[in-house]
Amino acid sequence: MxxxxxxxxxxxxxxxxxxxxxxxxxxxxxxxxxxxxxxxxxxxxxxxxxxxxxxxxxxxxxxxxxxxxxxxxxxxxxxxxxxxxxxxxxxxxxxxxxxxxxxxxxxxxxxxxxxxxxxxxxxxxxxxxxxxxxxxxxxxxxxxxxxxxxxxxxxxxxxxxxxxxxxxxxxxxxxxxxxxxxxxxxxxxxxxxxxxxxxxxxxxxxxxxxxxxxxxxxxxKPSTPQKLYSSFLVNFNIIKRHSSRLNKESIRYLKRVLLSKLYQLNRMDERSLVGDILNQIKSIKVYNPLELLVIKLKLLYFANRNSSK
Known part of the structure; x- marks a missing residue:
């Protein structure tokens, strides 16, 4: 039955x-x-x-x-x-x-x-x-x-x-x-x-x-550091777990999403989370050395601008 x-x-x-x-x-x-x-x-x-x-x-x-x-x-x-x-x-x-x-x-x-x-x-x-x-x-x-x-x-x-x-x-x-x-x-x-x-x-x-x-x-409801970090982790794990199924467009899309979460957390002055994300981004090796350098320079620029306010 x-x-x-x-x-x-x-x-x-x-x-x-x-x-x-x-x-x-x-x-x-x-x-x-x-x-x-x-x-x-x-x-x-x-x-x-x-x-x-x-x-x-x-x-x-x-x-x-x-x-x-x-x-x-x-x-x-x-x-x-x-x-x-x-x-x-x-x-x-x-x-x-x-x-x-x-x-x-x-x-x-x-x-x-x-x-x-x-x-x-x-x-x-x-x-x-x-x-x-x-x-x-x-x-x-x-x-x-x-x-x-x-x-x-x-x-x-x-x-x-x-x-x-x-x-x-x-x-x-x-x-x-x-x-x-x-x-x-x-x-x-x-x-x-x-x-x-x-x-x-x-x-x-x-x-x-x-x-x-x-x-x-x-x-x-508004974004919080915890929500932004969770969103980062979800998209980070897509690359980490499923890289063999991702096409080039998906990789580019996910790279943009990861950086978006990184910069949003940086504007919130969540330095610990920003540092953690940077380390994780390096580990998946989808960003080339020049891209990583640009990311670090942008973070430094925003940090200096925020400290001068």
Whole structure:
């Protein structure tokens, strides 16, 4: 029976979403595919979020609520990983607590995936603002290409956590997890790692997710040194781990990104992080001696200019 009607685990991390999470959970309740469980991991909210999600668990046993264990780092990455560990489905769909699943998401992607040779399926995403009827447009025009790995690296194609439905056996085979040390870029890191081991994936250009644009979303919060450094590490690790799959355009793109993070941290006078980044940049040997000299001269120039203010 399980082979013909596999269970899907929807894993939702949540923190202080008392006014939004209900609409997300309603959209999960509205799925045309019924064999799902929804693992909700509360990151110790200090508003009424826990009471809201507890009402859903009381009404439908497919909702299962957990709190992030105290020995796990705070943040969505830990909640996603812990939620996955508590899940039992043959397929997994991580989802965010402020977005919306359109009714046929699970049914369409699961039907296509089970008939294919692929390990995961990606759908299109529409962006809305305030009310779901206020559609702004697609989150990204393209979610697939012939050279999908390099095009994802250079952001020519892109999707977020909500879009993929993934085989659990595939996740387990490669021990994929969200990096709990990252403050930013965790989705990019996770999906780059997935794409690095596959020859293809199923995709549908039908929008099956609504992405909510609102002032309190994590993506709208200002950059901090920790976020900039995390973003550096994600892109640095792409070169370090996947250099054999990168084309010249991707290398140039990543070099620009690394320098952007370096210069932003330098303007914040984060000298320890700047020094660490410089050492790591030297280690991957993608910058020639002249480029390294120019980088050091620019850092020296900005340091002198800042000290004279």
């Amino acid at each position: 399980e082979e013909n009607n596999p269970k899907v685990s929807i894993v939702v991390p949540v923190y202080n979403r008392e006014g939004l999470v209900g609409e997300t959970l309603d959209s999960i309740l509205g799925q045309t595919f019924p064999n799902w469980e929804c693992i909700i991991v509360d990151d110790h909210s200090d508003d009424s979020t826990f009471e809201v999600i507890n009402e859903y668990q009381s009404k439908d046993s497919r909702f299962k609520i957990f709190k992030r264990p105290a020995d796990r780092p705070k943040g969505a990455n830990s909640c996603r990983n812990y939620g996955f560990e508590q899940s039992t489905g043959a397929y997994v769909n991580w989802f965010d607590s402020d977005d919306i699943m359109l009714p046929e998401k699970l049914e369409i992607q699961l039907s296509s995936l089970t008939k294919s040779e692929y390990a995961f399926s990606v759908c299109q995403t529409l962006v809305f603002e305030e009310e779901k009827e206020n559609i702004i447009g697609l989150r990204k025009e393209s979610i697939h290409s012939e050279d999908f790995f390099n095009d994802f690296v250079t952001n020519k194609i892109m999707w977020l956590t909500q879009a993929p439905l993934i085989e659990r056996s595939f996740i387990d085979q490669y021990e994929f997890r969200f990096d709990e040390t990252l403050a930013k870029g965790q989705e990019r890191d996770f999906f780059i790692n997935l794409l690095s081991v596959v020859n293809g994936y199923h995709h549908t250009d039908q929008p099956l997710v609504l992405f909510r644009k609102h002032p309190n979303s994590i993506s709208n």
